Amino acid sequence: MRILVALDQDMRSAHTLSQVTQLLVNTWANVTLLGIVPRKSDDGGVPMDFVDTMNQYHKAVLQGFAAEDLPYAPADDDYEIAEIRPGIYEKIGNTHGGIKELTVRIRVGNPTQTILEEAQDCGSDLIVLHGDMDSQQKIATKADCSVLIVKKERDTGRILCFLDDDLLSQRSLEMITQMAVLFNAEIEIAGLTDKQSVEEKIEKKLDWLIHYFNGKGIQPWIQLVALSYLEPFILEQDHWSLVTMWMGETSIFKRLFSVNKVAKLLESRKSSVLLLR
Amino acid sequence: MLKTAIAVDADLASRIAIRCACQLGRSIDMSVGTIHALEPGEEGHAIATGWVRQTWEDAVVRESMDQVTRLVKSEQAGCRMLEPPLFLPPENDRGDRIARHLRSNHCNLFVEGFLHRYKPDLFMEKIGSRFYRTLPCPTLMAQNVPPMSKGVLWLSQGKVTEKMMETYLGIFPNQAIELELLICRFGKNPSAAAKDSSSASGVEPAVSFFESAGGTIKNISTVEGSPSSMAALVRDHFLIVSSVPPQNSLMAQLLSKSPCSLLFLP
Known part of the structure; x- marks a missing residue:
């Protein structure tokens, strides 16, 4: 798995990174830390304070691991930022000793465009960004891979997964x-239904999912939500740490997202959002 | 020994009911029987007359019985105490047929599955049915199967009778599960949080009775507000205990918001 983490100098980026670091500790995924700056500095390069911030982010990820478990090359104080392609900068330093890749890049330009381009370039399976990024809606809608929008920490630990009759991938x-x-x-798991035939399909899927999660030692809660009640359901309840939605080709959310209905609904929510593709 | 009967159809709700009952059965001395009330509808629409119709109807009923038997067998792998299904003949009111079975077999607990729904219509319809209005025995509406360590929350609007406590202790005699009591005062102005109410007058006799039987109630509190404002309090328990509230009442609205299994006491 390759994870792309979009970062800026907002405090939220540090929180997002701490969440991603825990994910990396569990998955040992290849990761790109992507810093985005809207424009070059007066000398035609990347602002030095932003380079420092990215270096701090890099160190923070490495510090999340026990030394003996570190799958990435250790941090090197002797590094340079090189422009590898026009408008794309990369931290060049020690790359030895890691069995997984950790790349630190800075792109100059429009956040939506740079994040989507980088996701394609590095073949990312998951884009992670914080919920205050202006571009979150566009990235969530346009990305080809899964997207995690991290919002502030919640007290209650419950993840809501919407389930429709679209296909589920093992990876998701x-x-x-x-x-x-x-x-x-x-x-x-909230199974979305709108008619009897769909409800029967969803029940079978729920049964399979309960079996799947039980096998992982997780006992999921289940419920059914009529599609016509989706909007009040989302608006009324705000107690989840994370809301996940499958965004396959035939999924309900894919259709709804085309009119930004659910995107707008979730924009105001406090929960983090994971869109699965 | 607690004599339990689970209503089983060939669906997910029934699997949840079985798993919920079997989870209880691991800490309570109980027998776990299964029943399937054949519906008149299972005989289907007439496609012919005479022996052709009879043969077709028999096939439909047999198929239904086979499906239920297979479901119970598949669940027996994880629950050895589960007994093979008993098929009750069709009757216009399924609830009446089941109630008669529960009474004649002296069952102490009835379990049926119900998939929790955001829209409360089906829940209201169920608790408004004759079966729920005249419960023949304590009835567990199994909606999910969280761990028992999440404890039991007893919901009341101010009065808990000794009879209800006695019935509850008949099911959980060994204090296998932690119990909390929440007194709900429905009104327009929600309070910020549930307040300690260990000395509430309406519940004192029942609490004394409960304690004299060797039980302890971990926490007694009162909350004021609307069903929506209280919803978060009924979301994370193994069981919610209540009497059957009137259909569409504020207590019914609150219960309809809980994804936990609901134990209704007569």
């Missing part, structure tokens, strides 16, 4: 399991 289920560990949370 594993990601939810990882999130349950990451947020130290219980899983609540």
Whole structure:
């Protein structure tokens, strides 16, 4: 798995990174820390304070691991930032000793465009960004891979997974399991229904999912939500750490997202959001 | 020994009911029987007359019985105490048929599955049915199977009778599960949090009775507000205990918001 973490100098980035670090400790995923600056500094390069921030982020990730478990190359104080392609900078330093890749990059430009380009370039399976980034809605809608929008920490550890009659991928289920560990949370599955035939399909899927999560030592909560009640359901309840939605080609959310209905609903929510593809 | 009967159909709700009952059975001395009340509808629409119709109807009923038997067998792997299904003949009111079975077999606990729904219509319909209005025995509406360590929350609007406590102790005699009591005062102005009410007058006799039987109530508190404002308090327990509230009442609205299994006491 490759994770792309989009970072800026907002305090939220540090919180997002601490969440991602726990995910990395569990998964040993390849990771790109992507810093985004809107424009170059007056000398035509990247602002030095931003380079320092990215270096701090890099160190923070490494410090999340026990020394003997570190899958990435250790941090090197002797590094340089090189422009590897126009507008794309990379931290060049010690790359030896890691069995997994940790890349630190800075891109100059529009956040939506740079994040989506970088996700394609590095073949990322998951984009992580914080919930105050202006571009979150566009990235969530346009990305080809899964997207995790991290909002502020919640007290209650419960993850809500919306389930419709779209196909579920093994990778997305594993990601939810990882999130349950990451947020130290219980899983609540809301099966979306609108007619009897769909309800029967959803019941079978719920049965399978209960079996799947039981196998992982997780006992999920389940409930059914009529599609026509989705909006009040989301608006009324705000107690989840994370809301996840499958965004397959035929999924309900894929259709709803095209009109930004659910995106707007979730924008105002305090829960983090994981869109699975 | 607690004599339990689970209503089983070939669906997910029934699996949840079985798992919930079996989870209880691991800490309580109980027998776990299964029943399936054949519905008149299972005989289907007539496709012909005479022996053709009879043969077709028999096949539909047999298929239904086979499905239920298979479901129970598949659950027996994780629950050895589960007994094979007993099929009750069709009757217009399924609830009446089950109630008669529970009474004649002196069952102490009835369990049926119900998938929790955000829209409360089906829940209201169920608790408004004749079966729930005249409960033949304590009835567990199994909606989810969280761990028993999440404890039991007893919901009341101010009065808990000794009879109810006695019935509860008949099910949980060994204090296997932690018990909390929440007194709900429904009104427009929600309080910030549940307040300690260990000396509330309406519950004192029942609490004394409970304690004299060797039980302890971990916490007694009161909360004021609307069902929506209280919803968070009924979300994370192994069981919620209550009497059957009137259909569409404020207590019914609160219970409809809980994804926990609900134990209704007569």
